[in-house]
Amino acid sequence: MTLAAGERQVAAERRDLRGWLLVGLRGMAMGIAELVPGVSGGTIAFVTGIYEELVGTLARLQPRSLAALWRDGPKRFWIDHNLSFLLALGLGMVAAIVAFARVLEWLLDHYAVAVWAFFFGLIVASVFHIGRYRRPLHLASWGVIGALIAYAVLQLGVREGPAPLWLYFVGGMIAISAWLLPAVSGSFMLLVLGLYEPVLRAFNAGDWVYPVTLGAGCLVGLLLFARLLDWLLRRVHEPLLAALTGFMAVSLLKLWPWNTGEALLSPAAYAAATGLPPMPAAAAGAALAGVLILWLLTRLE
Numbered sequence: 001m002t003l004a005a006g007e008r009q010v011a012a013e014r015r016d017l018r019g020w021l022l023v024g025l026r027g028m029a030m031g032i033a034e035l036v037p038g039v040s041g042g043t044i045a046f047v048t049g050i051y052e053e054l055v056g057t058l059a060r061l062q063p064r065s066l067a068a069l070w071r072d073g074p075k076r077f078w079i080d081h082n083l084s085f086l087l088a089l090g091l092g093m094v095a096a097i098v099a100f101a102r103v104l105e106w107l108l109d110h111y112a113v114a115v116w117a118f119f120f121g122l123i124v125a126s127v128f129h130i131g132r133y134r135r136p137l138h139l140a141s142w143g144v145i146g147a148l149i150a151y152a153v154l155q156l157g158v159r160e161g162p163a164p165l166w167l168y169f170v171g172g173m174i175a176i177s178a179w180l181l182p183a184v185s186g187s188f189m190l191l192v193l194g195l196y197e198p199v200l201r202a203f204n205a206g207d208w209v210y211p212v213t214l215g216a217g218c219l220v221g222l223l224l225f226a227r228l229l230d231w232l233l234r235r236v237h238e239p240l241l242a243a244l245t246g247f248m249a250v251s252l253l254k255l256w257p258w259n260t261g262e263a264l265l266s267p268a269a270y271a272a273a274t275g276l277p278p279m280p281a282a283a284a285g286a287a288l289a290g291v292l293i294l295w296l297l298t299r300l301e
Contacts, residue, residue: 024095025092026050029048030045030093031100034185041186068080113278116283119255124287130245146246146250147247148246154250154253162198168214169216169220172219173217190214260273
């Protein structure tokens with residue numbers, strides 16, 4: 001059950017400066033989480049107690065909201081749509097992304113196998129954590145549907161050469177839908193589509209064409225799907241999570257640390273094919289770290 005407009009307004013009015021700073025800090029935590037495929041910003045929102053307010057606020061933003069802006073005026077529109085909350089949260093997320101994006105790019109340049117192994121461990125733990133609570137019948141039906149969707153999405157990913165601009169727009173729509181869910185991250189969806197590294201590097205280089213196109217897709221996806229996802233979470237929660245379990249399980253193919261883009265190799269075969277160090281010990285440690293971080297997050301939840 002999400003917060004009604006009146007409840008959102010009351011919650012916002014009760015926040016003092018400390019309250020708004022805490023919202024910003026939650027946004028920073030969500031921003032850091034969204035930089036790491038496998039850690040959902042929705043999970044951070046759930047753990048820190050703002051998930052219902054976030055989903056309810058986003059679900060209220062619809063194309064017809066423009067009519068409310070014209071009818072009620074900017075001040076009433078701002079309050080009714082809880083935009084102070086979104087602004088504080090968004091500023092925190094942007095600050096975290098700006099601060100940590102370069103760190104992730106450096107890690108990908110110098111320890112790529114370990115980074116992908118870390119992400120792989122996160123998703124393996126996520127699949128286990130989400131799947132173990134689902135009914136076998138749901139996993140056998142909705143889980144298989146999710147797996148087939150993942151396979152189809154993987155076919156959209158870029159195999160060779162730069163991604164077309166339209167894929168960044170579509171990727172933004174998909175990523176924002178994932179961001180609203182407490183089980184899968186938006187950056188994970190970008191990774192599955194082959195857009196994660198290009199967006200990260202373009203952002204750090206100040207090449208705004210791809211990040212802005214992605215952001216436009218996020219905005220359109222938010223307006224189109226937020227209300228639908230809010231309804232799905234309330235009405236078909238269990239089948240939805242079963243489908244997500246199958247989706248993430250198949251998507252592990254994209255995260256295999258010794259993936260050349262054409263084949264999934266063993267560490268030795270990867271070293272022979274690429275001439276790069278396979279770092280099996282570092283990869284195993286990174287994967288274990290990913291599992292432990294996800295376990296700690298679930299304990300907090």
